[in-house]
Amino acid sequence: MSEIEFLSWIRGPGFQIATVILVAGVVIRVMEILLLGRKANLAEAKGSEMSSGLRTIVTRSIPDSSTFKRSTFTIVAGYIFHIGLFVTILFYAPHILLIKDIIGFGWPSMPTQIVDALTVVSIIALLAILAHRFTNKVLRYLTNTEDLLVWFVTIAPLVTGYMAFHRIGMTASTMLGIHILSVELLMVMLPFTKLMHAFTLFIARWYNGAISGYRGVQS
Amino acid sequence: MSASLERGIHALKEQVDSTVAAFFSSCVHCGMCADACLFYTETGEPERTPINKTEPLRRIWKSEYTLFGRIGKMLGLAKKVDEKLLADWETLVYDSCTLCGRCSMVCPVGNDIALMIRKTREGMAAAGHAPEGLIGATTRAVTIGSPMGVKWPALQAQISHVEKDTGLKVPVDVVGAEYMLLLSSMEIMNFPEFIEAITKIFSKAGVSWTISSEAFEATNSGIQIGVNDIAAELVQRIVDAAEKLKVKTVISPECGHAYMAIRWEGPNLVGKPFTFKVRHILEILDEFRKDGRLKITGKETQKLTYHDPCQISRRGGVINEPRNLIDLFSDNFVEMPDNGKMNWCCGAGGGVSSNERADEIRLKVFQRKKDQLDAIKPDAIVSACSNCRIHLEDGLEEYGMDIPLMSLTETLAEHLADD
Amino acid sequence: MSQIISDEEFRQALHNLDATQQRLVAAQFVEHVLPLSNEERISRAVKVAADKNASQDELSAALKSAKAATMDSHTRCGSEGNWTEQAGYFVARAAVASLTPAVQSKSNPAWQAAMSSRMARTSLLIDDESSEISTHSENEWQYDVLSKFLNS
Numbered sequence: 001m002s003e004i005e006f007l008s009w010i011r012g013p014g015f016q017i018a019t020v021i022l023v024a025g026v027v028i029r030v031m032e033i034l035l036l037g038r039k040a041n042l043a044e045a046k047g048s049e050m051s052s053g054l055r056t057i058v059t060r061s062i063p064d065s066s067t068f069k070r071s072t073f074t075i076v077a078g079y080i081f082h083i084g085l086f087v088t089i090l091f092y093a094p095h096i097l098l099i100k101d102i103i104g105f106g107w108p109s110m111p112t113q114i115v116d117a118l119t120v121v122s123i124i125a126l127l128a129i130l131a132h133r134f135t136n137k138v139l140r141y142l143t144n145t146e147d148l149l150v151w152f153v154t155i156a157p158l159v160t161g162y163m164a165f166h167r168i169g170m171t172a173s174t175m176l177g178i179h180i181l182s183v184e185l186l187m188v189m190l191p192f193t194k195l196m197h198a199f200t201l202f203i204a205r206w207y208n209g210a211i212s213g214y215r216g217v218q219s
Numbered sequence: 220m221s222a223s224l225e226r227g228i229h230a231l232k233e234q235v236d237s238t239v240a241a242f243f244s245s246c247v248h249c250g251m252c253a254d255a256c257l258f259y260t261e262t263g264e265p266e267r268t269p270i271n272k273t274e275p276l277r278r279i280w281k282s283e284y285t286l287f288g289r290i291g292k293m294l295g296l297a298k299k300v301d302e303k304l305l306a307d308w309e310t311l312v313y314d315s316c317t318l319c320g321r322c323s324m325v326c327p328v329g330n331d332i333a334l335m336i337r338k339t340r341e342g343m344a345a346a347g348h349a350p351e352g353l354i355g356a357t358t359r360a361v362t363i364g365s366p367m368g369v370k371w372p373a374l375q376a377q378i379s380h381v382e383k384d385t386g387l388k389v390p391v392d393v394v395g396a397e398y399m400l401l402l403s404s405m406e407i408m409n410f411p412e413f414i415e416a417i418t419k420i421f422s423k424a425g426v427s428w429t430i431s432s433e434a435f436e437a438t439n440s441g442i443q444i445g446v447n448d449i450a451a452e453l454v455q456r457i458v459d460a461a462e463k464l465k466v467k468t469v470i471s472p473e474c475g476h477a478y479m480a481i482r483w484e485g486p487n488l489v490g491k492p493f494t495f496k497v498r499h500i501l502e503i504l505d506e507f508r509k510d511g512r513l514k515i516t517g518k519e520t521q522k523l524t525y526h527d528p529c530q531i532s533r534r535g536g537v538i539n540e541p542r543n544l545i546d547l548f549s550d551n552f553v554e555m556p557d558n559g560k561m562n563w564c565c566g567a568g569g570g571v572s573s574n575e576r577a578d579e580i581r582l583k584v585f586q587r588k589k590d591q592l593d594a595i596k597p598d599a600i601v602s603a604c605s606n607c608r609i610h611l612e613d614g615l616e617e618y619g620m621d622i623p624l625m626s627l628t629e630t631l632a633e634h635l636a637d638d
Numbered sequence: 639m640s641q642i643i644s645d646e647e648f649r650q651a652l653h654n655l656d657a658t659q660q661r662l663v664a665a666q667f668v669e670h671v672l673p674l675s676n677e678e679r680i681s682r683a684v685k686v687a688a689d690k691n692a693s694q695d696e697l698s699a700a701l702k703s704a705k706a707a708t709m710d711s712h713t714r715c716g717s718e719g720n721w722t723e724q725a726g727y728f729v730a731r732a733a734v735a736s737l738t739p740a741v742q743s744k745s746n747p748a749w750q751a752a753m754s755s756r757m758a759r760t761s762l763l764i765d766d767e768s769s770e771i772s773t774h775s776e777n778e779w780q781y782d783v784l785s786k787f788l789n790s
Contacts, residue, residue: 028286029244029285032240032284032285032286033237033240033241033244034237035237036235036236036237036239036240036284037236037237038236038237038238039236039487041487042486042487042490042491042492043482043483043484043485043486043487043492043493043497044486044492044493044496044497046536047536056329057329060326060327060328060329061327063325063327064561066556066557066561067251067254067255067325070254070255070260071250071251071254071325074249074250074251075251075327078249078327136250137263137265138250138253138254138259138265138268139248139250140265141265141266141268141271142248142250142265142268142270142271143248144248147248191287192287194244194245194246194247194248196244196245197244197245197246197247197328200241200244200245200328201245201328201329203237203241203245204238204241204242204244204245204328204329204330205328205329206329207237207238207241207242207329207331208323208326208329208330208331209329211238211331211334212323212331214483215483215534215535215536216536217532217533217534217535217536217538217560218560219323219324219560
C-alpha cells in the first residue's frame with residue numbers, strides 16, 4: 001500500500017470505523033450503567049442530592065491540602081498530562097479545522113509553540129507516571145495489563161503528533177497517517193477500558209456528591 | 220441460613236446497581252485511595268488499598284453486568300469469584316476497614332469506595348467469610364437483642380442505679396413521649412454514666428422521653444457484618460417499638476455505626492419510610508441549645524480537641540453540632556489537623572474492634588491518630604462514640620500517652636446549671 | 639461534722655477535700671469492692687493509693703498499671719458480656735480514679751471512685767439478684783466511710 005493509500009484509508013474508512021466503535025461503545029457502556037438504576041432513598045433527607053452531586057462534579061477536581069501533600073506526584077503529573085491533552089487536542093489549529101469540518105464551527109487556536117511545549121511536558125509527565133507505576137508499592141500492586149495498554153494508547157498520539165509536526169521519522173504523510181492511526185486506536189480502546197472514566201466520572205462524581213449530600217455532607 | 224459460595228455470589232450480584240457500575244467503570248488505578256486510608260498509610264501494605272478490597276464485587280460486576288465482560292466470561296476470560304478469593308479477602312474487607320469513608324472523599328473520579336466495601340461484605344458474609352467475633356455478635360443481637368448479650372433486666376438494674384443516684388425518674392415504655400432513646404450495649408456495659416447524663420439533661424430540658432423495654436439496643440451488628448436481612452430485622456424492632464410508643468423522634472446514642480444504621484440505612488433496609496424522625500443525641504442536644512433548654516455553667520480550662528467519629532461526622536452529617544456544644548463549656552478548643560469531614564478514623568469501627576484477629580493491626584494504625592494528637596498536644600479529647608472512646612483509650616495506653624477521653628454528653632451533664 | 643445522708647452532701651464534702659485526702663478516701667471505697675476483681679494489679683494499685691506516704695513515682699506507676707488493667711478488663715464491642723467479670727472492670731476504673739490527680743479529672747476523683755465502686759456492685763447484682771448487699775447499701779456504706787474520715 002502506498003503512503004497516499006494508507007493515509008486516505010486512515011482518514012476515511014479507518015476514521016469512520018473508529019468513530020462508530022467509539023460512539024456505539026460509549027453509548028453501550030453508559031446505558032449499561034444507567035439502566036441498572038438504584039433504589040430510591042427512603043431515609044429523611046438532610047440535604048439536596050442534585051445540587052450536591054453537581055457541586056461534587058466540580059469540587060472533586062480540587063484536592064484538600066492534606067490529600068495533596070500525600071498524593072502530590074499523582075495529582076500534579078495527572079493534571080499536567082490531562083491539561084496537555086486537552087490543549088493539544090482542542091486548541092491546536094489543524095485539530096480545530098478537523099472539528100470544524102465535522103460539527104460546523106471552530107474557535108480560536110493557541111500558538112503552536114505553546115501546544116508544542118505542552119506536548120513535550122505531557123510526554124515527560126506520562127513517562128514519569130509509567131515509572132511511578134513501577135516504583136510505587138501501591139501502584140505496582142494495582143497495575144495490570146490494561147493500565148499499561150491504556151498508557152500506551154494515551155502517549156502514542158502525543159509522541160506521533162510531535163513527530164509528525166516536527167517531520168521526524170518517516171515521511172510527513174506516513175507520520176501523519178501513523179498519528180491518526182494512533183488516535184483511532186485510542187478511540188477504539190476507549191469503550192473497552194478505564195478510559196471510559198472520561199465519561200463515567202461525571203456519573204460517579206454525581207453519585208458520590210448525591211449520596212453524601214443527602215446526609216448533609218458536601219463530598 | 221447456611222453460608223455458601225453460591226449465596227455469596229448471589230448476594231454480590233444483588234449489590235450491583237448503577238452507582239457500583241459507575242464507580243468500577245471509572246477507576247483508573249491511581250492509588251490515591253491508599254494515601255487516604257490509615258490501614259495503608261500506617262502499615263505500608265498495598266493489599267490494603269481501598270479499591271483493592273472490592274475485588275470480589277468488581278469481578279461480579281464485570282462478568283455479569285457489562286456486555287463486554289459477559290462476552291469475556293463466555294470466552295472463558297473472566298476472573299472468577301471462588302472460595303480462595305473470598306478467603307484471601309476476609310482480612311482485607313473486615314480487619315483492614317472500618318467503613319470510615321475517607322477514601323470516598325478523596326477518589327478523583329468520585330468513587331464511594333466505602334460503600335463498595337460495605338456491599339462487598341454482603342457477599343463475604345453470605346459465603347461464610349466473616350470474622351468469628353462478628354458472627355457471634357450478630358447471632359446474639361438476633362437471638363438476645365444485644366450483640367453483647369445485654370438483656371432488659373441488666374439495663375433495668377443500671378436504670379435503677381441511675382434513679383437512686385440522681386433522684387430522677389428514667390421513664391420506661393411511656394406512650395406518647397416525644398423522644399425514644401436507644402442505647403448501645405457498649406455504653407450499657409462500659410460507660411453506664413451516659414444513661415445518667417442523659418437523664419439529668421433531659422430532666423432539666425423539660426422534655427418527655429422514654430426507653431423501650433422491647434427495643435433499647437442501638438448497635439446494629441447486621442450493618443457491621445454486612446447482612447442486610449439481619450440489619451433490617453434489628454431495625455424493625457426499633458420501628459415497632461417507636462410506633463407502639465407513638466414517639467416523634469428516636470434518638471441514636473454515642474455509637475457511630477448505630478447512627479448510620481438507623482438514620483440513613485434504616486428505612487431502606489425495612490423498605491418503608493419511618494413515621495418518626497431519627498436524630499443523633501448530639502443533634503438533639505444542639506436543638507436544646509438553640510431552644511435555650513440547655514443551661515450550661517462553668518468552663519473546662521484544659522485544652523480540648525474533638526475526635527470526629529466517622530459514621531457520625533463524615534458519613535453521618537453531624538459535624539457542626541458537637542462543636543457548637545463544646546463551645547458551651549470550653550474556650551480552649553483546638554482542632555486536629557484534618558478535622559471535621561476529613562478527620563482520621565480511630566481504627567476500631569465497623570466491626571474491627573469486635574474482631575480479636577484484628578487487634579494487632581488496629582493498634583498499629585492508631586499511629587495515625589497519635590500523629591494528629593502529637594501535632595496539637597491536647598490535655599483531653601472529647602468524642603461522641605463509645606467504641607471510638609474505648610479504642611482511643613486503648614491506643615493511648617499502648618503508645619504511652621496520657622490524654623483522658625471525655626464523652627461530650629457526659630461533659631455537658633456535668634456542667635448543667637442548677638436552677 | 640454531722641452524718642452525711644445524701645449524694646449532694648457526699649459529693650460536696652468530697653469536693654472540699656484536698657488531693658491526698660481524696661486519694662485516701664477513694665482508696666477505701668475501692669478496697670470495699672476489691673473482692674469483685676481478681677486483678678492482681680488492681681489490689682497492688684489500691685494499696686499504693688491507700689498509702690499516705692506514697693511517693694509521686696509510686697503513684698504514677700500504680701496509675702499506669704491500673705489503667706492497663708482497665709483496658710484489659712473492659713468488654714470488647716460485640717463480644718459476650720459477663721456482668722460478674724464486668725464488675726472487675728468497674729473496680730479497675732475506681733482504682734484509676736483514686737490515683738488520678740484532681741487536675742486531670744473532670745470532676746472530683748474521689749466522687750468518680752465512689753461511682754465506679756457502686757457500678758461494680760450493680761454489675762454483680764445483675765448476674766446475682768440474690769446478693770445480700772444492694773447498691774443503695776453501698777451508697778450508705780460510702781457515706782459512713784466519708785463521715786468517719788471527716789470526723790477523724
